[in-house]
Amino acid sequence: MSAENVNQKYQQIWQTVQCIPFGKVASYGQVADLAGLPGRARLVGKALGKVPNGVWQGQSVPWFRVINSQGKISFAQGSDAFEKQRKLLQDEQVVVLHGRVKLKEFQWQPDITELLHKLSY
DNA sequence: TACATGACACCTA
């Protein structure tokens, strides 16, 4: 696996995450699937930790809108990262209780046609 | 080369 290929995968992931709208969340697996990388949820976490300055292509990457498939924040409760993510989510009206978000209410339901328009792969 | 380690997901208890 060449470095270029890896970087391309990261970019697909970043681009997909940028499509998650304000006030909504997506799971790592969901992002992986939409990014054309089914079964690669763990790669999404890696990619999010590697966004240069939290920005890609002049747009911020809302990493905090990505949580696990159970609706939980994946950082350890009480950690700085955990608190930061909780705050950022609550700042956009996403309810976080016990480190968990109700996916029924807040999970992003992507519009396929809109997505095809936005994603370049 | 081998092994450990993840911002995970899925299935079974």
Added chain:
DNA sequence: ATAGGTGCCATGT
């Protein structure tokens, strides 16, 4: 709801 086992694969040692 929680816990353990397995699959996954890029990274780091």
